[in-house]
Amino acid sequence: MGREGGLVVDYTTLRAVAECSTKAAMGSVLALQSRAERLPLDAGIGCHAALAQWLETGDVDEALQCLRDYYQPIWARASANGAVDERLAERLAYPVVEKVLRHWLTTWTRDGFPYTLEVPGMTEIAVTRDLGDGVTYVALIDAVVRSKVGGRWFLDWKTTGSLGPWWDQKQEDSGQFTGQRWAADSLGEVEGVVVGGIGLTRLNSSHAKCRDHGVPYKECALQHLSARVKTVTTTDAEIRAYAETVTHVVKKYRRIVRQVQSIDDVPAQPMEGRLNGACGFCDYRGWCRMGRPTAARIVDKAFEARRWDPLAEAQARRVRSGKADA
Numbered sequence: 001m002g003r004e005g006g007l008v009v010d011y012t013t014l015r016a017v018a019e020c021s022t023k024a025a026m027g028s029v030l031a032l033q034s035r036a037e038r039l040p041l042d043a044g045i046g047c048h049a050a051l052a053q054w055l056e057t058g059d060v061d062e063a064l065q066c067l068r069d070y071y072q073p074i075w076a077r078a079s080a081n082g083a084v085d086e087r088l089a090e091r092l093a094y095p096v097v098e099k100v101l102r103h104w105l106t107t108w109t110r111d112g113f114p115y116t117l118e119v120p121g122m123t124e125i126a127v128t129r130d131l132g133d134g135v136t137y138v139a140l141i142d143a144v145v146r147s148k149v150g151g152r153w154f155l156d157w158k159t160t161g162s163l164g165p166w167w168d169q170k171q172e173d174s175g176q177f178t179g180q181r182w183a184a185d186s187l188g189e190v191e192g193v194v195v196g197g198i199g200l201t202r203l204n205s206s207h208a209k210c211r212d213h214g215v216p217y218k219e220c221a222l223q224h225l226s227a228r229v230k231t232v233t234t235t236d237a238e239i240r241a242y243a244e245t246v247t248h249v250v251k252k253y254r255r256i257v258r259q260v261q262s263i264d265d266v267p268a269q270p271m272e273g274r275l276n277g278a279c280g281f282c283d284y285r286g287w288c289r290m291g292r293p294t295a296a297r298i299v300d301k302a303f304e305a306r307r308w309d310p311l312a313e314a315q316a317r318r319v320r321s322g323k324a325d326a
């Protein structure tokens, strides 16, 4: 991803590079995103805008208006042109997402939530670290908060299909949070990162009686939703190792950027995902299974150009949550 001839990298980009050259070539160099995977991403973006607003004012309706403004038109378009399969629609239909988010915002309440904004406006912050040779590392921080029992933290919201037992471990190991600590010297010392996970799951509409609540599932569906608030701390040794790993992976990214100018260059890239298990969760899996065809009629149908620019994203988030600088 070029910026005045330089290279802007973030955790998402480097994770793709580390996983698989083909994936990085498609997603980061050519900015081709799977049409089918767009909805979870957009639902997450809408929720982020709402959560930032909620942290600022505590007003649930105002917060949900941010979700509505961003996500409702996207959902309406996607469902109207039949681009959404039924399984995804059960979880990500706009009314479902709104209901789930309303549930958590009113259950937690801003006064009851154990973390509070350090100062108004400390949300949607982009921090950068100059890695030399024209490479900039960017980390997005959703908010800087204070724990009500003491301590200063970064807060990161995650919307996800499932908050299984592996979710906690995944957060602890995530380079995203190590990278935030590493890149955010300018924001001062923090204890670590608080991760607020919200499960965007389907709401049970069954008429069968729930054993726990004694009513049809459709009436207690909200009570079966899950959310997690988890703290993640990182040692100095982990941060040093992350910095070294980033240097290593950036070299690989430079090689991919040099070699890939168009879709025709992708089939010559390695498919490391086939060795490290990354394919199962990869947006390009179907395309790779077809043998990475480069014909425009196939590529255009499956993918759309959508560049992930973390600096532009931070600015856009500020606009969505109603506090643009400009």
Ligand code: SF4
Pocket (backbone or CB within 6 Å): 019, 020, 021, 022, 023, 271, 272, 273, 274, 278, 279, 280, 282, 283, 284, 285, 286, 288
């Ligand atoms: S499906 Fe596997 S090989 Fe293909 S891009 Fe994804 S990770 Fe790489």
Ligand SMILES: [Zn+2]
Pocket (backbone or CB within 6 Å): 210, 211, 212, 213, 214, 217, 220, 221, 223, 224
């Ligand atoms: Zn129940």
